[in-house]
Amino acid sequence: MYKKLIAALLKRGLQALIVALIVGLVSFAMMQALPGDAAFRIAAGRYGYDLMDAAAAEAVRQELGLDRHWSLQLFDWLKALAQFNLGESFIYRGSVSEKIAVQLGHTLTLSLSALFVSILIAFPIGIYTGLNPNGWADKFFLQLSIFVRAIPPFAVGLTLVLIFSVHLKLFPVAGFRSFHHLILPAFTLGIGMAAVSNRVIRDSVLEAMHSDWQLFSRIKGLPSGLTLRAHVLRNAALPSVTYIGVQMAYLIEGVVIIETLFAWPGIGHALIHAIFGRDIAMVQGTALTLGLIYVGLNLVIDFLCSFIDPRSAKS
Amino acid sequence: MTLLSVKNLYVFIEDKQVDLLGPISFSLELGENLTIMGETGAGKSLIAQAILGSLPTGLKSRGDILLKGEAIDNLSPKKRAALWGDIITALPQEPWLSLDPLMRSGQQVAETHRYFKSYNWKEAKKQTEQQFKKLDLSDTAQKRPFQLSGGMAQRVAFAAATAGDAELLLADEPTKGLDSHRHDKILSLLKAIPQKGDSLLTITHDLDLAYALGGKIIILKNGKIVEEGITHTVLSSPKASYTQALCAANPSSWPPLSSCTISSKENILVQSEKLRIGRNKIAFIKGLDFCLKAGESLAISGPSGIGKTSLLDTIIGSIKPMGGTLTRAEHIGKWEIQKLYQDPPTAFPPLISLKDNFKAVTKKHKMAWDQLLQLLENVELDASILERRPSNVSGGELQRLSFIRALIAKPKILLADEPTSRLDLITQETCLNLLKKLCREENIGIILVTHNQHIAEKWAHNHIDLNQFCV
Known part of the structure; x- marks a missing residue:
């Protein structure tokens, strides 16, 4: 049992390492590829466009060593990373890790709330349509799912803002001061995920209901409700949870956009701002953290799956 | 009451x-x-x-x-x-x-x-x-x-x-x-x-x-x-x-088997000496000697879990013997050992019509479609059966189709793993007799795995009871 646990941790640990390297390299390469003078933009970010000049840009260039060959800059960043040091922000005072430590909490709050919302929506719909396949509800939710999934997350977010903030005035347009602020962004992300996962859950439930063991459970005498609870749902949960793991990529991608849209001060929001400001250290740090969140969430899914299905753990 | x-x-x-x-x-x-x-x-x-x-x-x-x-x-x-x-x-x-x-x-x-x-x-x-x-x-x-x-x-x-x-x-x-x-x-x-x-x-x-x-x-x-x-x-x-x-x-x-006629030492397809078989370093069978000649049938019997399937896998070459020797005739090519499965429905892809399935197999082994129709006739199946999907064909018919599918590859050795245990008695007898006849005509050596002692004794030229070789 412990051997399996350690093996799983090692596997994800290695994955985290690879993710860190790739994310670091790719984000660095993309920042280098951007046109224009980085030092100029960084100086503008620090002092404002009106208060800066060529001399300030030159000072920034010297200070950050931006005139060095790109390979040296990358090497420095990797060396610091190996010592668990993400460096200093190019624009704001303070280290990247300090900033991320604050933002991480906001991002996790939003991601987990979105996940919770998606589960809250997808499971009841998926179970109901799986138990009543080809009924009106099944057909309705199929169409709705296709419709919702076809809209990009930011458009879903804008629509929700228009309806619930602008017209109904139920929730704030943006910001993060209270629980109220959390609801719209969490629903925007959650609805997008639920649009697909409710169909996966529906198919899993349907398949379980057609299994030999489901019928045998009834024939040996268990009533339908008990069969559903004790057998069908657990078996159907396995592919559903695995699929939710697959959706983590959608979640991470969505967080970046939705945080920006709702001015939610998380890592995604910070990433976008860092890109605009050419804050290379911040970009690398935030992208890296998002990658690691992805790996971490998948690790949680791994454990959930082996908890539901002990076969994989023992065979 | x-x-x-x-x-x-x-x-x-x-x-x-x-x-x-x-x-x-x-x-x-x-x-x-x-x-x-x-x-x-x-x-x-x-x-x-x-x-x-x-x-x-x-x-x-x-x-x-x-x-x-x-x-x-x-x-x-x-x-x-x-x-x-x-x-x-x-x-x-x-x-x-x-x-x-x-x-x-x-x-x-x-x-x-x-x-x-x-x-x-x-x-x-x-x-x-x-x-x-x-x-x-x-x-x-x-x-x-x-x-x-x-x-x-x-x-x-x-x-x-x-x-x-x-x-x-x-x-x-x-x-x-x-x-x-x-x-x-x-x-x-x-x-x-x-x-x-x-x-x-x-x-x-x-x-x-x-x-x-x-x-x-x-x-x-x-x-x-x-x-x-x-x-x-x-x-x-x-x-x-x-x-x-x-x-x-x-x-x-069943009537006892009439005396067998194959006695020549030629045409040995596969032969073993003091064969020891197992999986994951655990031996199931030891000291097994057998010999299969072209056109001959060999039955292997024994209870479930004794290692019948492992023996077949060893003959195919997918697991290595743990000891002793197993010699296959050199002229036997990659496709010339074929296997029949226990449960015919699981041996056919459910969503592909039988015709498409057979088209692929005949193409692979370069057999003319007319020849296939001839084979169908030999096993008393109408060509129209190919229009259907496996689920719309009875178990007996499907098993006969799987015989044919194996024959398309022109095998020299046919391994049959309980091919009739899910069929009714009459269909079972028809299928087994047909199988024997086809193998005789095509000069194929067949190994039949069964747990029915009677079939093992009365159907095949030679019979090995694995109980005697159990570790």
């Missing part, structure tokens, strides 16, 4: 109003035992499903089904299901697939006890333990279905099905795919049902099981009753021609 009475029961396809089965009438007293025998794919299982009320969608039944004198055929599905476990229960055809793959086997039985007798978990577990002890399953309670053998899974299913003490047990092909030891075990469990005052309805194509169970018997052909009566009378002096054919097709009544 009459527990179950069935009058003029028909099962039909709802859309097309086509009868698959009927008219069937019989009655079953409490403490009595009735066996229904007939062809594979003739819809015997539909009778059990009609009584349970679990017919597949698209099928309906008409006629009267009375349970304890009350009509149940017109009850709502919900009320039908309320009888399950309490008054009617069923032993599933595929015990492995009928147990929840994620739940421990003890729990699957205990939940039934807990539900029916409103025991608390502790008491329910105690009841389960006692039941498992009686069924020789003592250390099985903590295991999940994937850790059970077929025989163990069947006994767990038996325990679960009978936990509610239902008065009527429907057993659909209870001995399918079991070796003689497990066969006897399930027989004694089934026999105990009428003895304690409950009723048993068995559906089978296993003549020995029917005989051993005794009681009454119904023989079905084409969905109609051709003969019925006291089992021992019917089977020892059958009147209907179909019953006579059925009895004659039982391997124990």
Whole structure:
């Protein structure tokens, strides 16, 4: 049992390492590829466009060593990373890790709330349509799912803002001061995920209901409700949870956009701002953290799956 | 007291109003035992499903089904299901697939006890333990279905099905795919049902099981009753021609094999000396010597789990011998060892029409389509059968198709792993004779794996009983 646990941790640990390297390299390469003078933009970010000049840009260039060959800059960043040091922000005072430590909490709050919302929506719909396949509800939710999934997350977010903030005035347009602020962004992300996962859950439930063991459970005498609870749902949960793991990529991608849209001060929001400001250290740090969140969430899914299905753990 | 009475029961396809089965009438007293025998794919299982009320969608039944004198055929599905476990229960055809793959086997039985007798978990577990002890399953309670053998899974299913003490047990092909030891075990469990005052309805194509169970018997052909009566009378002096054919097709009544004619030392296809076989460094079989020549048949028998499949895998070359030698003739190419599988439906992709499947295989092995049609004719199949999907073809026909599919590759060696254990007796005999004839004509060496001692002795030129080589 412990051997399996350690093996799983090692596997994800290695994955985290690879993710860190790739994310670091790719984000660095993309920042280098951007046109224009980085030092100029960084100086503008620090002092404002009106208060800066060529001399300030030159000072920034010297200070950050931006005139060095790109390979040296990358090497420095990797060396610091190996010592668990993400460096200093190019624009704001303070280290990247300090900033991320604050933002991480906001991002996790939003991601987990979105996940919770998606589960809250997808499971009841998926179970109901799986138990009543080809009924009106099944057909309705199929169409709705296709419709919702076809809209990009930011458009879903804008629509929700228009309806619930602008017209109904139920929730704030943006910001993060209270629980109220959390609801719209969490629903925007959650609805997008639920649009697909409710169909996966529906198919899993349907398949379980057609299994030999489901019928045998009834024939040996268990009533339908008990069969559903004790057998069908657990078996159907396995592919559903695995699929939710697959959706983590959608979640991470969505967080970046939705945080920006709702001015939610998380890592995604910070990433976008860092890109605009050419804050290379911040970009690398935030992208890296998002990658690691992805790996971490998948690790949680791994454990959930082996908890539901002990076969994989023992065979 | 009459527990179950069935009058003029028909099962039909709802859309097309086509009868698959009927008219069937019989009655079953409490403490009595009735066996229904007939062809594979003739819809015997539909009778059990009609009584349970679990017919597949698209099928309906008409006629009267009375349970304890009350009509149940017109009850709502919900009320039908309320009888399950309490008054009617069923032993599933595929015990492995009928147990929840994620739940421990003890729990699957205990939940039934807990539900029916409103025991608390502790008491329910105690009841389960006692039941498992009686069924020789003592250390099985903590295991999940994937850790059970077929025989163990069947006994767990038996325990679960009978936990509610239902008065009527429907057993659909209870001995399918079991070796003689497990066969006897399930027989004694089934026999105990009428003895304690409950009723048993068995559906089978296993003549020995029917005989051993005794009681009454119904023989079905084409969905109609051709003969019925006291089992021992019917089977020892059958009147209907179909019953006579059925009895004659039982391997124990096959005529002994006429002396074999192959004696030359030439044409040795595969030969072993002091062969030692095992998996994961655990040996199952040792000191095995055998020799297979072209056109010859070799039967391998032994109980489940003794290493029959491992032996076949070693001959194919997918596992290495642990000791001794195994020599294959050098001229045998990659495709020239072919294998026939136990369960024909699983050997064909379900969503691809047979025609497409055969087109691919003939193309691969460069056989003309006309030649394939000739082969079909040889096994008495009409070419139109290829238009269908595997699920719309009977087990016997499908197995004949899989013979042909293997022959397209022009094999020199054919390995047949229990190819007929799921077929009825007559179909089994026809298939096996056909197989022997084809191999003789094409000069193919065939190795047949079976757990039926009679088939092993009477069908093949040579017979190896693996019990003698067991580690």
